[in-house]
Amino acid sequence: MKFVVVEQDRPVVHFQVVLDQGVLEIITNYEVRGSTLTLREFHCDGLRPGALNRAGLNAVARELMELANVQNLIVYGAVRSTGPLKGRRQRPKRFRR
Numbered sequence: 001m002k003f004v005v006v007e008q009d010r011p012v013v014h015f016q017v018v019l020d021q022g023v024l025e026i027i028t029n030y031e032v033r034g035s036t037l038t039l040r041e042f043h044c045d046g047l048r049p050g051a052l053n054r055a056g057l058n059a060v061a062r063e064l065m066e067l068a069n070v071q072n073l074i075v076y077g078a079v080r081s082t083g084p085l086k087g088r089r090q091r092p093k094r095f096r097r
Contacts, residue, residue, distance in 0.1 A: 001063055017060055021051045024060070028075075036072040037065065043078045061095040071097050 002018040011031060017024040028042040052060070065073050073095040080086050 001060065003064070003067060016046075019047075019052070019056070019060075021056070022047050024052065032068060032070060035070050036074060037068045037070045038074045038076070040076045041078045042075050043081075049083070058095065061093075062097060065095065065097045 004016045004018065006014040006016060006025075008014070011029045012027070013030055014025070014027045017026065023046050024044055025046040026042070026044045029040040031038045031040070061073050061075075065071070075093040075095075077090045077093075079089050
């Protein structure tokens with residue numbers, strides 16, 4: 001797994017996560033406060049539906065927390081533009097290292 005920053009203009013960052021399954025494109029607002037990294041208006045694209053299961057999502061979150069040197073990650077998704085929940089915002093996802 002490799003993280004590549006494409007563009008950054010605080011507080012917005014566009015980066016890629018290079019995985020065996022393909023490249024995951026992520027655009028999000030970010031903030032580090034204490035030992036917590038918070039991602040808001042999180043949007044991702046690039047992998048086919050179902051390519052990244054929960055275990056894969058957890059692995060990406062763990063690696064991101066390690067790179068940011070934080071213990072917690074909170075992800076607030078943007079309003080969905082595709083899928084069965086199109087037009088809705090999901091509940092925040094929380095991860096701990």
